[in-house]
Amino acid sequence: MKPLRVGMRFSKSAQPTGLPIRGISRAHCRMTTLDEIRIALGSASEPGPGIVIETSGTTAQAKRVRLSAEALRASANAVHARLGGPGQWLLALPTTYVAGANVLVRSVVADTEPVVLESGPFTAANFARGVESMTGRRRYTALVPVQLARLIEGAQYDSGIRASVATLDAILVGGQASGEQQLARARELGWNVVVTYGSTETGGGVVYDGVPLDGVDARIVDGEIWVGGTTVATGYEHVDGSVDAELTQARFPILDGLRWFRTDDAGDWVAVDSGVGETLRVTGRRDRVIISGGIKVSLVAIEDTVRALPGVTDCLAVAVSDAEWGHRPVLGVEVSAGTNLSHAEIENAIESRLGRVSVPDRVFVGPLERNANGKPDAGALLSRARG
Template identity: 40%
Template sequence: MTTGHVNIEPALTALAAALHGEGPAVELSAAADGQPAVRLVEAPGFEDAAVVVRTSGSTGTPKATVLTVEALAASSVGTALALKGEGQWLLALPVEYVAGVQVLVRSLFAGTRPWAMDLSAGFTPEAFTAGALELTDKVRFTSLVPTQLQRLLDSPSADTLAALRRFNGILLGGAPASPELLAAARDAGVRVVTTYGAAETCGGCVYDGVPLDGVVVKLAEDGRILLGGDTLAAGYLDAPGPASEAFFVQDGVRWYRSNDLGSLNAEGNLTVLGRADDVIITGGVKVSAAQVQAELEKFDGVLAAFVAGVPSAEWGQAVAAYVAVAEPGEGSGAAPRGISRAGLAADWRRALGVLAPKTVATAAELMMLPNGKPDRLAMIAQLHALHQGK
């Protein structure tokens, strides 16, 4: 069976030239018809620049990140070692983001032929299943975000589950994966590897808490995760000022300062605890947005939640929540009939006290960026407008 896919030959040709030092750096984006658009980028001042990729923009203006041949090669080698082999990849993510372009880069280093899904009409279990069946190598990989994996596991089709089980490894990143999702994948016999990283580290550089070969991790005094080593980006194009502060050199090692908090165990394995800016000070009380989110998602009928602080004349900041709510009969934790925003807020006030959101927006799903990350800025703007500064 064949499926809709995109012609990635021009993208692969341009990337191959850049990786061999025979052409300028490449920036990929998706055209209206879903085909990858190739832009050749001159990167003066950056030696061996191969790829320019934009940061997700989930917390501000996207920055053009310069990835070198050496960093991409180190990332590909580290990934192959972590996955115990090279193989054929299914591209199921937008090529304009680092996780998507890395599928093509890893394929070029491995000498394998990737298959690219047509995402112009969105991601569906049916299209993924059909794309997976096009892979011919015995060793198969793909990269997904948690929302995609959840849709695949929720699909009633036995063919979709069989397709997931065919992959030797599924890299899962872009956003935190809940313990329930990871448990469901394990129970289904799906081999998932959680990844942590950023565009500034050639994408995921910590797999299942373990840094890739050539990657070093440590914590700053404020608990922020610092990433260094062979996969680090060269810097940003045309980004003077504060953007340059993301990179620094200490004791001869160049580091990238993330905006995430973490912890390291005795073996050096990393646990990501949440964003450094997710603390909401409301009425003089410090509240963790991640903690409130986790509590909200325990309630029946709540599929997912996003929590943030919004300006408040009374509280300084008020806890606000954008919540994806199940329709009656939908999912394992279906919402009761007649569920309302007011009803949810009342339940949370009784159960959570000061942690309860003072403003709640409900929808069928969270607002998402094309790369599968929550669109934090859009949801915060909506919550701000709803709260009206009270």
């Protein structure tokens, strides 16, 4: 039996029955169903064929990743063990990506029926209604940071939203960096926010609040984060379904009898006082450092600086070619309703922390265009900067 293709393009004649056919665009992707996930998982004694799922393609071209049924099941069990036991999930993310697909996987493993958020734009009111319709003893959801920002903003004006969200036992937030200010505001509202780290290749989020899940190992190799364990994918495939052996061997080395994924993320271990020893700190993509006028400029450091400003809900820095400097940063900044944040304030904050060379040539303040997974769309920001 072939693995389930998740997030692939379909032809009109192929929908909605059968598995999604192969393709390269998500523009016409059909959502994966719970029944399809049940078939892909099989049972613990007789595993199914697993899934093939595309990466989000945020920082590079999207890749097709093979995740076995055993890896998917191991991830679900480890997540439930960390959160306090199986529960009911609220699906608020597209199932064409690993975070949404994992909500279905966890539901199948827990033998629960997920609540699916109303279709249409994500709003705090719709999310609260979804939470209120949940019936499980333990209740979970998974979000990206921009969704959390929308909930925080909604809770400022509606105590009912605040109370509804607080009934969730855990809110997993991953997808990209969440600002410390945003996390602190959510926790002040009484919400149990768990910051997750991982990727499609690791089977989704596998490090929770800096601590790897059971069965997952993480190490720093020459400044790069490597993730290994039972949740890691078996590798990449070509469009025709054959194994991409060259890329798989390069990114999934076998070390000490364990399959690892080289994340291309930079990080280190930080000592903490909470009794867990050290926690993993992700410092950014290793490929998100540009040379501008002979000086290294970190796009991640620019984003971290701006995220700490009051009222900033999200931001994205990209690099554009420059005949004189080589490359220059451009920045998109999204702020909450009622926030008056000037270009000068943004530029002064960056210059005071990172130096004049890190100040972007252009700053766009307003809603960020996003891909299907809710992440800021780097390509759209680049097009705007070049236009």
